[in-house]
Amino acid sequence: MVKSKDDTVFEIVVLLVILSVGLLCLVPILYVVSVSVTPIEEKMRAGGFLLIPRKVTFDAYKSVLSGKSFFPALWISVKLTIIGTALNLVATLLFAYPLSRKNLPGRNVIMKFVVFTMVFSAGMIPTYLVVKQVNLLNSFWSMIIPELISVYNLIIMKSFFEGLPEELFESARLDGAPEMTVLFRIVLPLSLPIIMTISLYYAVEHWNTYLQAVLYVSKNALQPLQVVLRRLLRSATSADMNADEIIPTETLQMAMVVLATLPIVVIYPFIQKYFVKGTLAGAVKG
Amino acid sequence: MKRMIVVLSVLAAGLSLFANGSAETAAPVVQKTIESTGPVELTIAIKSKNNGFPENVKDDYAYQQILAKTGVAVNFQVIDDYYTALNVRIAGGDCPDLFQCDSPHMRTFADNGEILDLTKYKNKELSNLLKWIGGADINAFVHGGKLYGIPKSYVNSATYTLLNVRQDWLDKLGLTVPKTVDDVYKVAYAFTYNDPDGNGKNDTIGYSGKAPYGFEPIANAYDTALGNYIIVRDGKVTNTLSQPHMKEALAECKKFVDAKIVDPDMYTTSPRDKAISGTIGLVSMEWSLLYKQSYQDQVRKVNPQAKWSFFGPLASEVSAAAALLPIDPASSSNFLCVSADISPEKLAAVFRLVDYLTSEEGSMLVNFGLKGVHWDEDANGVRSMTKRASEANYVATYQLLGRDEDTYLAMKFKEAADQVAYAKKMPHITVYNSLITEPEGFYLDDFEKYVKTQLIAFIYGDRPISEYDKFLGELDSVYGFDKYMAAAAEQMKGYGYIK
Numbered sequence: 034m035v036k037s038k039d040d041t042v043f044e045i046v047v048l049l050v051i052l053s054v055g056l057l058c059l060v061p062i063l064y065v066v067s068v069s070v071t072p073i074e075e076k077m078r079a080g081g082f083l084l085i086p087r088k089v090t091f092d093a094y095k096s097v098l099s100g101k102s103f104f105p106a107l108w109i110s111v112k113l114t115i116i117g118t119a120l121n122l123v124a125t126l127l128f129a130y131p132l133s134r135k136n137l138p139g140r141n142v143i144m145k146f147v148v149f150t151m152v153f154s155a156g157m158i159p160t161y162l163v164v165k166q167v168n169l170l171n172s173f174w175s176m177i178i179p180e181l182i183s184v185y186n187l188i189i190m191k192s193f194f195e196g197l198p199e200e201l202f203e204s205a206r207l208d209g210a211p212e213m214t215v216l217f218r219i220v221l222p223l224s225l226p227i228i229m230t231i232s233l234y235y236a237v238e239h240w241n242t243y244l245q246a247v248l249y250v251s252k253n254a255l256q257p258l259q260v261v262l263r264r265l266l267r268s269a270t271s272a273d274m275n276a277d278e279i280i281p282t283e284t285l286q287m288a289m290v291v292l293a294t295l296p297i298v299v300i301y302p303f304i305q306k307y308f309v310k311g312t313l314a315g316a317v318k319g
Numbered sequence: 320m321k322r323m324i325v326v327l328s329v330l331a332a333g334l335s336l337f338a339n340g341s342a343e344t345a346a347p348v349v350q351k352t353i354e355s356t357g358p359v360e361l362t363i364a365i366k367s368k369n370n371g372f373p374e375n376v377k378d379d380y381a382y383q384q385i386l387a388k389t390g391v392a393v394n395f396q397v398i399d400d401y402y403t404a405l406n407v408r409i410a411g412g413d414c415p416d417l418f419q420c421d422s423p424h425m426r427t428f429a430d431n432g433e434i435l436d437l438t439k440y441k442n443k444e445l446s447n448l449l450k451w452i453g454g455a456d457i458n459a460f461v462h463g464g465k466l467y468g469i470p471k472s473y474v475n476s477a478t479y480t481l482l483n484v485r486q487d488w489l490d491k492l493g494l495t496v497p498k499t500v501d502d503v504y505k506v507a508y509a510f511t512y513n514d515p516d517g518n519g520k521n522d523t524i525g526y527s528g529k530a531p532y533g534f535e536p537i538a539n540a541y542d543t544a545l546g547n548y549i550i551v552r553d554g555k556v557t558n559t560l561s562q563p564h565m566k567e568a569l570a571e572c573k574k575f576v577d578a579k580i581v582d583p584d585m586y587t588t589s590p591r592d593k594a595i596s597g598t599i600g601l602v603s604m605e606w607s608l609l610y611k612q613s614y615q616d617q618v619r620k621v622n623p624q625a626k627w628s629f630f631g632p633l634a635s636e637v638s639a640a641a642a643l644l645p646i647d648p649a650s651s652s653n654f655l656c657v658s659a660d661i662s663p664e665k666l667a668a669v670f671r672l673v674d675y676l677t678s679e680e681g682s683m684l685v686n687f688g689l690k691g692v693h694w695d696e697d698a699n700g701v702r703s704m705t706k707r708a709s710e711a712n713y714v715a716t717y718q719l720l721g722r723d724e725d726t727y728l729a730m731k732f733k734e735a736a737d738q739v740a741y742a743k744k745m746p747h748i749t750v751y752n753s754l755i756t757e758p759e760g761f762y763l764d765d766f767e768k769y770v771k772t773q774l775i776a777f778i779y780g781d782r783p784i785s786e787y788d789k790f791l792g793e794l795d796s797v798y799g800f801d802k803y804m805a806a807a808a809e810q811m812k813g814y815g816y817i818k
Contacts (some may be wrong), residue, residue: 101374157403158410165411211321247399248407253374260399264367 060084069093069287081216094290102261103292109173110258111296114235114239122228124181125190130216132187133194151163151184157248164249176242176251176257183238186231194220229307240297262293359668363719364408364418366401366653371713380715384684389671397714409433414658416665417719420468422459422753425656429467435657435666437466442665444670445469448720450534451677458754458814460654469655469673472721479605480529480644481742482631487624488515488600490524499634500540500571507580509652510600516622526575527582527590528603534572534778535644536603539748541568541634544645545778547770548750549807554817556808559748560644560794564637566787571635572778584773597622603631603643606738615734629738632745645748655719676720685717686687686727694730704730753808754814758799758806766798 067086070093085135097103131137132144154160160179169175197220204213221228250256266286301308373379386392396415398404402424408414414433449457452472461469477809484496484506497503507525509515509660516523528534544564547679559565575581582590582599591608593599595617601741608614609627618625632643657669675681687694687704688711696702704715708731728739757763773790776782782790794800811817 157407161407161411165413170413210789244400247404251396251398253397263399267367 055245065287065290068283069291071284076245090284093284094292096285097288097292102265103258103289105254106256106258107205107292108263109255110240110242112173113172113176113242113257114236117239118232118235120183121183121186121239122175122232125183125187125231126216126221126228128182129190130194130220133191147187158232158313170249171252172250173255175239176245179245179249180238183235183319186234190224190227193224197223224311230310231305233304237297258293262289265289326808333715334762358386358390358392359664360394361417361665361668361672362394362396362415363655364396364398364405365716366419368395368397369713369715371710372716373713377534380689381684381717385672385675385681385717387678389511389668389675391668391672391675393672393717396504412687414660416658416661417469417655417669418654418658420656421653423661424466425460425468426462426756428656429462429465433659434467435659437469437657438464440670441466445673447674448677452721457594465477467656469657469720471654472723473654474721474724478646478745478747479607479739479742480603481606481629481641481738481745482601482603482633483609483627483629484508484602485515485597485600486626486628489628490513491517495629496630497601497633498630500537503537503633504578504580507575507601508578510579511578515600516597522598524582524593524599525580525592526601527585527599529589529591529605529608533585533603534575535629536633537571537575538565538568539642539644540633541565541571541637542642542748543568544748544750545572545774546645547752547767548645548748549752549755549804549811550645550748550750551811551817553670556751556804556811556817558800558804559750561791562802566784567635567637569774569777569784569787573780573784576779594618594627595621597625597687606735606742607732610738611732612734629741642746642748644745645750647750647753673720675715682722685714686722687711687730688714702730751811752814755803755807755810758802761799761803766794766800766803769798770794 063084067084070089070091071086072088072090072092132140132147134140137143155163159235164170164175164179169178201219202215205219241259242257243263246255246257246260266289359609376382382393395555398408401419405418409428420428420434425434429436441449448470452470455470455472457470460466460470469623482497482503486496488510489496489506492509492513494506494509494669495502497506505525510523510525512521514523515519526710528536534545541562541564544558544559548559550557552562581696582593584590584593589603590599590602591614592706593611594604595614606629609618618627657666661669683690683694687708690696692705693708693711694702694704725743729736732739773782777784777787777790791800808817
């Protein structure tokens with residue numbers, strides 16, 4: 034294909050736009066990382082905004098990692114993410130597959146109920162009352178069970194299953210396979226992209242758990258990472274009122290931010306290819 | 320096989336209908352036996368714990384001592400997103416025995432019947448407490464004539480504030496410590512344009528302040544303040560917005576802005592970092608942000624020659640050093656309210672706790688820590704902190720009733736004794752906003768937001784100051800400012816501040 038001059042110009046413009054957007058996203062991250070390794074006096078001497086650290090110190094990281102609140106909270110978040118995502122997947126899968134079968138009795142009615150909850154919600158207090166009634170308050174499961182099935186993800190999965198060729202299932206059923214075998218032996222292997230995508234969505238949601246922890250959990254030992262992080266950052270702004278507080282410096286705060294986002298950043302490249310394939314999976318095609 | 324699965328799942332669904340939490344019916348019986356024999360547990364909801372709070376109750380000596388002396392086991396519950404989560408819990412029936420509150424929220428809780436009316440305990444159970452706070456204004460804890468909050472001794476951060484200036488820069492430029500608004504202008508101008516730190520770069524800024532008090536010292540010199548503040552003048556309830564010299568105050572602030580000698584980040588960031596790093600030379604800020612040992616050390620590290628002096632309030636052509644900063648003596652945040660559903664045993668425990676915290680022994684514990692470990696008393700009864708004093712910082716979480724500020728600061732921050740004393744002497748403009756419940760149809764948040772943005776517009780030249788009277792008219796017609804002030808006057812009469 035012969036490239037005309039217009040094409041080259043177009044490509045250059047696109048490249049520039051993408052580079053600048055990329056830079057726009059990168060600069061804040063660079064700022065956070067460099068502040069987290071710069072001693073606070075250096076930072077202030079440099080006028081408060083520096084991108085390339087001149088003096089490097091890992092004191093903040095040492096202090097956070099040896100602190101008493103970081104690792105328990107990290108462990109809770111990791112547990113939440115792994116157990117929560119696994120349960121989410123099982124529940125969503127078991128709900129989405131039957132709904133994708135056109136011969137399910139009452140399918141339309143069930144779908145209407147499900148979509149209704151996507152638009153209308155009972156609100157914070159009734160939900161709290163329900164969680165309290167089933168004795169989930171102040172427990173690890175209160176952060177998993179109330180949000181076990183996200184309707185949005187459910188619909189994506191259902192659409193994906195509907196897109197799978199019906200002939201495959203029919204031939205399996207003809208050979209005498211019960212429905213569960215069809216699900217596990219045929220549907221699942223074909224759905225790997227969508228499963229990775231949905232599990233990524235759920236995992237990030239669990240990693241970011243904040244509101245549920247605040248509302249339902251009062252035990253300190255069960256607070257996830259984001260709550261602990263917010264407390265640390267908030268103490269920096271509100272502590273001015275109390276003459277005795279020695280406020281955690283910005284270096285410390287940034288170190289905590291980096292440590293809280295690092296796990297997600299590290300895992301993402303490995304599932305990226307599934308993610309890209311999967312985002313299109315739920316779309317209505319043709 | 321399929322039918323079995325269907326039957327089993329229908330059974331499971333049906334049985335789940337019968338699963339319900341019966342904990343509530345079982346609890347009262349068990350609770351009673353524990354309460355009549357052992358320690359009483361009080362859940363206290365707070366906004367945050369101080370740094371270093373022990374994870375384990377065994378390591379928490381304040382808890383142990385309180386338990387030993389009063390039989391009360393204090394169980395702090397930290398709640399993030401405080402009022403949202405607290406409201407959810409109260410609505411769900413899980414109201415903590417005690418919780419931190421401020422005046423506006425207390426009034427809502429009182430109207431909803433969610434907190435206990437403490438009026439009848441004033442003369443007996445709470446009499447020690449009232450004596451301890453020494454006759455201070457307790458109107459902040461009162462609503463509709465009834466006492467709803469446990470009074471505490473409180474400190475407004477404005478009483479920590481003073482004006483600070485870089486003495487070494489003044490010396491270098493041959494200036495003296497400012498006394499009037501004009502002096503401040505000249506000094507700030509010199510700081511910005513005459514390179515006081517001698518590094519050849521124009522990187523210093525003259526004037527800054529801690530938001531929202533940035534320009535207040537200037538405005539206060541004109542006997543007004545930049546915001547919605549309800550004050551009493553000549554026996555009448557009025558507002559700082561309607562003060563006679565407001566236009567001069569705004570014009571003076573605008574003069575500062577036009578000369579570009581004001582810190583551009585004044586309204587968004589605390590000036591503490593810039594003060595320490597040597598970017599600003601004159602700042603209105605709390606002494607606790609600059610003169611504590613740790614901050615002074617940071618200042619020295621950045622620049623060993625740096626030296627800070629303090630001064631204030633300012634005089635203007637209108638008045639001779641009127642005041643510095645508005646303070647609301649009736650405002651108090653983070654005082655305790657008692658749950659309306661509290662049991663008699665727990666209520667008795669609350670009063671025992673209150674009495675202990677106001678006693679000599681109790682207040683020394685929650686202010687400083689353990690005797691002989693974190694503080695000591697010599698033969699003459701003079702007390703001072705020991706080297707291990709900072710280990711006890713976490714006990715501040717137990718200061719539920721406030722503290723005797725003078726003794727506390729004198730002992731803890733000896734290095735800042737001069738600044739503390741100076742800040743305390745400062746005259747202030749007394750305001751009464753937190754006592755006033757706004758009338759129906761008046762939206763305080765919208766009103767204050769409009770006031771704030773318009774004042775900034777006047778100061779930064781987006782709106783001519785000649786339109787100020789028009790602005791007051793807008794407040795009346797659009798927001799109902801006149802109705803608000805009328806309601807305020809009536810309520811102030813009810814409280815007894817005016818005849």
